Structures are given as C-alpha cells and as structure tokens.
Amino acid sequence: MDFPILTTMMLVPLAGAILCLITGGGAARVIALASTLATFALGVVLWVNYEIGGPQWQFQESLDLFDGFTYALGIDGISLLLIMLSVFLMPICILASWDAIQKRVGEYMSAFLFMEVLMIGTFAAQDLFLFYIFFEAGLIPMYLIIGVWGGDNRIYASYKFFLYTLIGSVLMLIAMFWMVATAGTSDIPTLMQYEFDTGAQTWLWLAFFASFAVKVPMWPFHTWLPDAHVQAPTAGSVILAGVLLKLGGYGFIRFSLPMFPDASADFAWFVFALSMVAVIYTSLVALVQEDMKKLIAYSSVAHMAIVTVGLFSFNVQGLEGAMLIMLSHGLVSGALFLCVGVIYDRLHTREIARYGGLSINMPYYALFFLLFTMASIGLPGTSGFVGEFLSLAGIYQTSSLVALICTTGIILGAAYMLYLYRRVAFGDQKNADAAAMGDIRPREWAMMVPIAAVVLWMGVYPESFLAPMRADIAVLDAQISAAAPASDAELAPGTPRDAAANAIEFDSSEGEH
C-alpha cells in the first residue's frame, strides 16, 4: 500500500481542528462534522482494503523524522477494529454536541478533533515512544473538555482525571526506556518478539500495569472515572467510555501480554482478584446511584473488569471475548450516555427520580434506550452477549470460581440496568415537565440509528468483527499459551464406552417368549 492512509486519517481531523480553532462559532460545527465523516469514510476504505489473513502488520509507514524514536505506523486486526470504533463514534459525538454546546464552539470542536487524531495515532503507532506520545497527549484535550464544558464540579474532576492518569503513565515511560535500552529498538513488532528476562518482566509488567489499570480503570484505581464521567459534557463521556477506556485494554493486549507473558501469568490471579471485586462491588454501587451518568460510569468499571478477566484467561476465547466486549461496550455505553444526554438536554438534570414514564411521551426514545439497556445486560442478539459469553467461556477454562463470580456480576448488571430503565421509562409520569418532553428529533435519530444497527449486527453476525483479528489473536495465544496459569478445568480424558449410555443390557440367549 503506497498511499499513506493512516497518516491521512490523522491529517484530516488535524486540519479540521486547526480550521475550527480559527473560524469558531457555527461554522466550526459543520467543519467538525465534515472532517469526522471524511475520516470515517477513510476508515471504511481502510477496513475494506484490510487483507484478512494477510500479513500481520498492514498499511505500514515509517519516516525517520525525530531523534530518539521513529514515526512508524501500521495496524493489525486488533488496531483496525479499535480505530474503526473511534472514527465511528466521532461524528456521533459531534452531532451530540450540536445544540448542547453553545459557548466557545470552535475550541470545543477542535479539542474533539485533536482527540480523534491522538486516538488513531495511539492505535496505529508502531514505535513504543510514539505510542506513549499519543497515549499521553490525550490528557490535554480531555482536560480541557471536562474543565471548560463540564458540569458544576468540573474543576475537581478535571484535576483528578489529569493527575491520576499522569502518575500512572510516567512509570510506564521509565519502563519503556529500560526496555528500549535492553532490546536496542523501540519498534513494537520487534519488541513483541523479544524475550525479556523473567525477573525484569515483573517490574516492567507492574510499571505498565500502573498506567493501564488506571486507564481501564480497574478497581481500586477507578475513582477518577465516575467524577470525570459525571462532569464531562455528553460527548466527552461518550469518548471517555467509548474509546479512552479501551486504551487500557489495548495496552494489555499489545504490551503486557505479548511482551511480558511470564509476569502476566504470575500476576493473573492478582488481576482476577481485582476484577472479581470490581464486578461485584461496582455493580452494587451502581445499583444505588441516583445519578444516571454515575450509574453508567460504574457499570463501565464492571464491564471492563470482564474484559481484564478475559484478557488474562490466556486462551483464544477469552482474548476474542475481551476484544468484543471492548468494542461492544464502546458502542453501548457510548449510546447509553447519548440517551442520558438526550433527556439531559431537555430537562437539565441527571437525577433519575426526576424522570418517569418516558415511554408514554417518548416512545421511540424508550425503544432505543431499551435496546441499549438490553445490550448492556448482554441479551442474546445484541453485541453485549457475544463478548460476555466468549469472555466467560474463556475464563471458565482457567478458573470456574472466577467464572462463577463474574457471571454473578452479569446478573447484578441486569438488575441495575433494568431498575434504571424501569424508573426512567416505565411507571407513572410523576413530573409534569418530564412528561411534556418531546420525542427524539431527526438529529438524535441520526445518532441512535447507526449505533443500534451496529449493536445488532455485532450481536447477530459477530464473524464480521472476529474475522479481522482472528489471526492476530491466534498469534498472541500461541505466544503466551506456554506461560498460561494452571487451569482448574483440565479433566482427565477417560476411556470411551462401548455403547451408548442409555443402551439397555440385552441378552440374546434368552430368546423370545
């Protein structure tokens, strides 16, 4: 591939961002929408041209521009899907902010477009330091988005988000220096093949974990997330939940697992323990929330715990399941935040008790909300089911105890989501102003329909999403399976019986009577 499509995908939003900053006002909205749609179109071209079963790394570009690291881009199936998720959600975010953002529109739109550049860069970077730069640079636009356009307590939330994530990442940077000094290259594909000394792996793994665990976020490093989500504007929450949380999972699958397989196996139970606590604890916390956004934020922590469990189950099902949950959660939690945003725009409150009986006056809204609620619970036929099923199937092979507890979490997930839905959409119309709200408008249709379509597509025919990454997951699995932690599900194969179990003993010598 000669055409540098990945660079182009980053330049288009970058140009849009600069234009938005200059023009400002209403024109910025149009520019932002146009450039995100153009990027999405390029993303579709990327996916169509991606050769499934082809070379592991495709669309590679490399330019020796800087001292110390290279501008090297390239994607495999895992990156491809996460890039697609980012570019798919971005135009929807712009639409979601169309009317909601009225002050400093140019700066807002350009912050989002910068964010898009950085997200694509993070997933496409093939140089360790280039990855770090993109990964870390996302702090700047997100800090501004929360701080300038956020809710009442935005200053506290923005500081917490910034400092929490920064302290996690800096230790990873030190580990990266050590790795590059030892391996002699900062090329990610080469480093994925490099075998680090087992003792060193432990420290490196911990340093990377510090960063990714905060990003995912894993219990007990999750406390920044509810604050950031609640205070961020709707589109900020969508991007935060949809893509930024996936950076942590991507980090585990791209760095921790292939580069430090032994340490990953040693720490697998540590991860399981944190994840089990997260699934149960944050689900219970979500159950008692009065604020819709906070509830969905806590549900994100619970869902991401299933992701980490799947990742560290060290088998193909677990890894594929984790990837699918990440994609599905990106869509579903994004969509749920949009649903909150739709009614927040009308009533300017996120308090659950202020709503009720919305299915009467907003039937289409209630329909979409129901679909996404069900997808979040993991109803078969929606995207949530496929990922959770695979992930739990994967972990069941490693530990039935972890599978048991995580499945309990899924049941709790059904409880808090259905409870939320009942309070918002069903029951009596307690508040006159909530009862007077109009149904979703064309702009909101345009936000909901694409996500709903993909959620159903992923639920009914997940093969489209599994196919691009199958080979990459297989490579990863082959690389790490040797280090896999002991499983409690290894049954000893017995000798096969001669006949079927229900065959009746029959003595032919007795003859007929």
Place this chain on the structure above:
Amino acid sequence: MDFSASFLLVMPELVLTAAGLILLLAAAWGGDKAARGISIVASLVFFAVGLMLVPSLHTGVDGPDTLAFGGLLKIDTFALFAKALIYLAAIACLVVAPAFFNGPAAGEERGMRAEYPVLILFAALGMSIMVSANDFMTLYLGLELNSLASYVLASILRKDQRSAEAGLKYFVLGALASGILLYGMSLLYGFTGGTDFASVRAGLDGELSIGQLFGLIFVLSGLAFKIAAVPFHMWTPDVYEGAPTPVTMFFSTAPKVAAVALTARVVFEVFGGQVAAWQQIVMFTALASIVFGALGAIGQDNLKRLLAYSSINNIGFILLGLAVANAAGASAMLVYLFIYVVMSLGSFTALLMLRDEDGDLYETFADIRGLAVTRPVIAWMLLVQMFSLAGIPPLLGFYSKFVIFQATVEAGLVAFAAIAIAASVIGAFYYIKFIKVMFFDDAVDLVKGKSGSGHWVLLILTGVIVSPLGYLITGSLKDLTDKAAAALFVAV
C-alpha cells in the same frame, strides 16, 4: 599557539567588550532618550557575535586547538553551544524591554534606562568567559563580571522598592556564594598546587584528602547557589518577584545556561577523576530541586514567584542529566537547557503581555481569570508553554524530559529516574493551575493593554518551537549537543 590565534578564538568576547564600552559612552552622552537605539545596536551586536560562532559550531571543535592564552580559556564546541544560547536569550531580553519600561503611564523613574542594554552586554560577556573558562581564575573573573552586572540589573528600577530589595538581596546572598566558591577554590589550590583545571585534576588523583574534599564541596555549593539549586535556592523567588520582569526573564535564561555549563565543565574537567565524590551530591541536589521546586510552587499566587519555583524544578531535571556523569547525560542536559530557555522566554513574554491600559503588569492568578475568552492568543500560547513545562507530550517539553530520563535509565540509575519522574507529577499540578485559571474560570477581563510587536513575534516563535513542530528540529539539535557534550570529555 601564538597570541594572534588566541585573539581570534576570543573574537566574540572582544567584540562584546568593545561594543559594551562604546555603548556605555553613548549612554553617558545620549542619556535615557538613546535607550531604544542602544538596545537595537546591542541586539545587532549579539546577533553578529552569534553568527561568528556558527561555522565552528557546525564543524565542531575540540582538543588543544581550542585553548587560548596558554590554557586560560577553552573555546570548544561545548562553550560555543552555551554561548550561542546565551546570546539568543540576551537578544530576546533586549527585544522585550522597551515596551515594558516605556508603557503609556511610565514617568521619569519608570522609563527605560540607557544602561539596561549595556549591562546586559557586560553580563553576557561575563557569561561567555564563564562557559569557556579553563582555569579557576578566569572562571571567577567571568562569574563576577556577570554577577555585578546582574545585581545592578535587578535594581534598575531605582524608585521601585521591590526592585531595590531584589537587588540588595541578590547582592548580599550572591556575594556570600562567591565567597564560598572562592574559599573552595583556594582550598583546591592549596591542596593541589594549581588553578588551571588540568593541574587541579591531576592533583586530585587517587584518594581525596579531607582538604580536597572540602574544596570540592565548597566549589559545588557556590555553583549550586548560582544555578539556584536546592538547598541554595532561597534567594530565587524573592529576586524573581522583585526584579523588573524583563530582568527576571534574563535571570531565568542566560545566567542559568552559563552557570549550568560552568558547573558541567567543573565537574567533568576538574572533578572528572572523582565521579563518586560528586555524583551523589548532584543526585541529591537534583532530586531535592525537583521536589522542593514543585512543592514550593503549589501555594504561590504570584506568577513570577511561581515561575521562580518552576525554574528551580527545571534545574533539578538539568542536574539529573549531570548526575548521569557521562557524555549521553551531558548531551541530554544541553538539550534540556535549550528547550528550557525557549520555554522560559515564551512564558515570561506571555507574562509581559498581561498589562492594563497604563502598561502596568498583572502578576497574580486572580488577574488572568478567563484569559482564554478575552485574550485567546496569549492564553493559548501560555497553555502550550505550561503543558510543555509540565512535560506533557506532544509538546517539546516532553522531549527534553525524554532525553534526560533516557540517559538516566541507560546509565542504570532506574530507581533514581523513577523517583524523579514521580516527583515531576507534583509539578504538573501547578502548571495545569494556569490552564484552570485561564480557561475554566469566569473572565475578569482586566488585561487590556497593547503589546509591542516584538512581544508578539517572540510569543508566537517560542510557541511554534515548543509545539509538536519543534520535534522536527530534534534530530539536528541532538547532533549538536552530542558534539558539544563530547568536547567535554576530550582530554587535552
């Protein structure tokens, strides 16, 4: 080496001396009305002198050919690099000065004085001598020339109490530090029998005696004062706050470069055989500067004071590169120094643009609330500088920390690097406070004063260098600093 070759080597210093003397006469005859003209001439002199450095900087020079006057001075690539940086910073400080002093409401006592550019010239001359010193005598000569000019610069607003206080404080504490340094030098002379770097180094061979160790520690303490490293940093916030802002900008750039370069030369060329003796001192100073610089800044409300603590914090990172004690560390240190100078110039220029209608400066956080709405360009440039100072990618400040930590980790000092980088997060807290105040708070719209075109040019230029575009120069910058650092380790 004959005398004429020596004169050729110190041509920049000769030009600066001549220009300084002539302009001093011009100042005496022309009075303060000639201040602007003298400033322009002085900037041109710096520019011309800077150009003289380019050819040898490009090819790189080291070894015996660089010694002038029988080894009193050493004009190698390292000295050239430091000098170029000093001259650039001096030009910037000359460019911003007239608009600051001659505001709309400036009277007799506020107006720009003709001595300002002359003092900058002499200070820069002193620094040139400092960075090329190869003998403790020349070192002290340069240091004092620079210091004396600086004391006067700090109190150049004679009628302003804070300026006078800053000058006095700087003088008293500076004299004390010079005394400490001189005492250390005399100890070294007594115990080694020489003042030139090579013979002191030879005299320090083998086990250090108590007297030699005291000499080493006194010299390092005196130098630590000049670069404002913890625990000799206490004068910095007061002097930075009290001195007129263009002078503060000067203090935080050019003399820092000179003192850091001098320290590097002393530790590598004089104490190069005794790394174990000074490495832990520098390590402690580096970590302490990072931590105290960051903690001290948190409670500050005055922007200049805050930037003073920020400069202490940055010195910590620069010393981190020095503590690595090899060429890679020295090279990283020079990269950091360059980027630090650019960031300092940028942020002080932005502070200089925060003026009311009368041209008086605003100096506290309360005055710049909501600046992003009222003066977006200044606010965005300040944002870029602050995130860069905090070391957040993709801004160039990240690259400066990147090279420092890379050198540290490659030298095996992993735990040291981990502590330092964790401490750097504390620093991020007050840098992002700038952003919070300018972008998140409601606008107060106090900043209404107009700024000179020189300010705008400098603001945008430093902003562009610090932006991701700056990464495009990293390749050639690293080549240059590698050459400069290598020159330090060439035995003569």
